[in-house]
Amino acid sequence: xxxxxxxxxxxxxxxxxxxxxxxxxxxxxxxxxxxxxxxxxxxxxxxxxxxxxxxxxxxxxxxxxxxxxxxxxxxxxxxxxxxxxxxxxxxxxxxxxxxxxxxxxxxxxxxxxxxxxxxxxxxxxxxxxxxxxxxxxxxxxxxxxxxxxxxxxxxxxxxxxxxxxxxxxxxxxxxxxxxxxxxxxxxxxxxxxxxxxxxxxxxxxxxxxxxxxxxxxxxxxxxxxxxxxxxxxxxxxxxxxxxxxxxxxxxxxxxxxxxxxxxxx
Amino acid sequence: xxxxxxxxxxxxxxxxxxxxxxxxxxxxxxxxxxxxxxxxxxxxxxxxxxxxxxxxxxxxxxxxxxxxxxxxxxxxxxxxxxxxxxxxxxxxxxxxxxxxxxxxxxxxxxxxxxxxxxxxxxxxxxxxxxxxxxxxxxxxxxxxxxxxxxxxxxxxxxxxxxxxxxxxxxxxxxxxxxxxxxxxxxxxxxxxxxxxxxxxxxxxxxxxxxxxxxxxxxxxxxxxxxxxxxxx
Numbered sequence: 001x002x003x004x005x006x007x008x009x010x011x012x013x014x015x016x017x018x019x020x021x022x023x024x025x026x027x028x029x030x031x032x033x034x035x036x037x038x039x040x041x042x043x044x045x046x047x048x049x050x051x052x053x054x055x056x057x058x059x060x061x062x063x064x065x066x067x068x069x070x071x072x073x074x075x076x077x078x079x080x081x082x083x084x085x086x087x088x089x090x091x092x093x094x095x096x097x098x099x100x101x102x103x104x105x106x107x108x109x110x111x112x113x114x115x116x117x118x119x120x121x122x123x124x125x126x127x128x129x130x131x132x133x134x135x136x137x138x139x140x141x142x143x144x145x146x147x148x149x150x151x152x153x154x155x156x157x158x159x160x161x162x163x164x165x166x167x168x169x170x171x172x173x174x175x176x177x178x179x180x181x182x183x184x185x186x187x188x189x190x191x192x193x194x195x196x197x198x199x200x201x202x203x204x205x206x207x208x209x210x211x212x213x214x215x216x217x218x219x220x221x222x223x224x225x226x227x228x229x230x231x232x233x234x235x236x237x238x239x240x241x242x243x244x245x246x247x248x249x250x251x252x253x254x255x256x257x258x259x260x261x262x263x264x265x
Numbered sequence: 266x267x268x269x270x271x272x273x274x275x276x277x278x279x280x281x282x283x284x285x286x287x288x289x290x291x292x293x294x295x296x297x298x299x300x301x302x303x304x305x306x307x308x309x310x311x312x313x314x315x316x317x318x319x320x321x322x323x324x325x326x327x328x329x330x331x332x333x334x335x336x337x338x339x340x341x342x343x344x345x346x347x348x349x350x351x352x353x354x355x356x357x358x359x360x361x362x363x364x365x366x367x368x369x370x371x372x373x374x375x376x377x378x379x380x381x382x383x384x385x386x387x388x389x390x391x392x393x394x395x396x397x398x399x400x401x402x403x404x405x406x407x408x409x410x411x412x413x414x415x416x417x418x419x420x421x422x423x424x425x426x427x428x429x430x431x432x433x434x435x436x437x438x439x440x441x442x443x444x445x446x447x448x449x450x451x452x453x454x455x456x457x458x459x460x461x462x463x464x465x466x467x468x469x470x471x472x473x474x475x476x477x478x479x480x481x482x483x484x485x486x487x488x489x490x491x492x493x494x495x496x497x
Contacts, residue, residue, distance in 0.1 A: 248343060261341070
C-alpha cells in the first residue's frame with residue numbers, strides 16, 4: 001500500500017525471529033522451492049497455506065534442517081534464526097532441533113509412558129540435574145499444553161493409549177519440554193476431530209505468548225483462525241505473505257485470490 | 266473472475282447478486298412512482314406503491330436468508346467474502362429506500378388537495394430526479410462491478426444535499442408568506458428529507474460497491490454538513 005514502511009513495520013523487520021533469504025530446495029534434479037524470502041515475526045503464529053505439492057511442508061522442514069535426513073535433498077540460500085545461519089557447518093542439528101521443535105501431522109508419541117514421553121528430550125539434552133527438576137519440567141510442560149489435569153493421575157500409562165487429540169497435545173508438550181524458541185507444526189490437526197482441533201488451536205493461541213510458531217495447514221479456516229500472518233505457496237514459490245486478515249479479505253495476487261476462494265483448477 | 270471448483274457455489278453467488286439487483290429494480294420503481302404520485306396527485310399510484318413495498322421486504326428477507334446460508338455452507342473468503350458482505354449491506358440500503366419511498370407515497374395521500382402547490386412540488390420533483398439518477402447509476406455500478414462509477418456517485422451526492430438545503434429555504438419562505446400552505450409544505454419538506462436520505466443510501470451503496478470491487482475503502486471526500494440543522 002504505502003511505498004515507505006512505517007516505523008512499526010521497520011521495527012518489525014529488524015526484529016524477525018526467522019529470516020529466510022533466496023532459499024532453494026532441490027530433491028535430486030527437482031527444484032521444490034524457488035527463491036523464497038520471508039521474515040517470520042517472534043511470538044506470533046505464521047501459517048503456510050497452498051495446494052498439495054506447493055512446497056510449504058518442504059520449506060517448513062528447512063527451518064529445523066529436517067531435510068538433512070533426506071540424502072538427495074539440497075538446500076541453498078540462507079536461513080537465519082536470531083541472525084545466526086542455521087546451515088553453518090558449526091551448527092549442531094540436534095541442538096538446533098531442540099531450539100526449533102516440531103509437531104507432525106499424525107500424533108507420534110513414543111511407545112513409552114506419558115511421563116517418559118515428556119522426560120525423554122530434557123534427559124538427552126541434560127536439562128535436569130535430578131529427578132525433582134525433571135518432574136517439574138514434565139508437569140510444567142503438560143500444564144502449558146493444557147493436558148495436566150487430564151493425565152496427572154496416570155503419568156505412567158502409555159502415551160499411545162490416549163485419544164488422538166490428547167496424543168497430539170502430548171507431542172506439543174514433548175516439544176515444549178526442551179524449551180524451544182520456535183515450534184514448527186506440519187498439519188497438526190488434520191487427524192483430529194473438530195473438538196480436539198479446537199483444543200489444539202486454543203493451545204497454539206496460548207503458546208504464541210512465549211514461542212514463535214509456524215504452522216502448515218490445509219485448512220484455510222484454520223489459518224484464518226490461528227495465525228497473525230499467512231504465507232501462500234504455489235509451485236515452490238512464495239506467492240504472497242501478509243497479515244492474515246488481509247490475505248483472506250483482500251489478497252493482492254490473483255493466484256492467492258483463486259486459491260482462498262476455491263477457484264483453483 | 267474464473268469459476269469456483271464447486272460450481273454450485275458460483276450459482277449461489279450469481280443468484281444472490283441477481284436478487285439484490287432485483288431489489289434495486291423494485292426500490293427504483295417505488296421511488297419513481299412515489300414521487301410521480303406526489304407531483305401528479307395520483308392517489309391510486311400512491312396506494313399501489315405503498316402496497317408494493319411488501320414485495321421488496323419479502324425479497325430482502327429472502328436475500329438475508331440466502332446470505333446466511335452461503336456463509337454457513339461455504340465459508341466465503343477474499344473477493345467472495347467482500348461480495349457477500351456488500352450484498353448484505355446493499356440489500357439493507359435498498360430496503361430502506363423502499364421504506365422512504367413508501368413514506369413519500371403516504372404523504373402524497375395525506376396532502377390530498379389538488380395542490381395550488383404545483384409550484385411547490387416542482388422543487389421536490391427536480392431533487393428527486395437527481396436522487397433517482399444517483400440510485401440508477403449506483404445499481405448499474407453494482408451489476409457491472411464498476412468501482413470508478415461508484416466513486417462518481419459518492420462524489421455527486423453533494424449536489425443532492427445542496428438542492429435539499431435550497432429547497433428547505435424555499436419551502437420555509439412559502440410558509441412564512443402564506444400560513445395556509447404550512448401543512449402541505451411540511452409534508453413536502455418531509456418528502457424532500459426522505460429523498461435526501463435516499464441519496465445517502467445511494468452513497469452507502471456506492472461505498473460498498475467500491476469496497477467489494479477493490480478491497481479498499483472509498484475515502485470520504487467531503488465533510489458532512491447539513492445547513493438546515495443550523496438554519497432551523
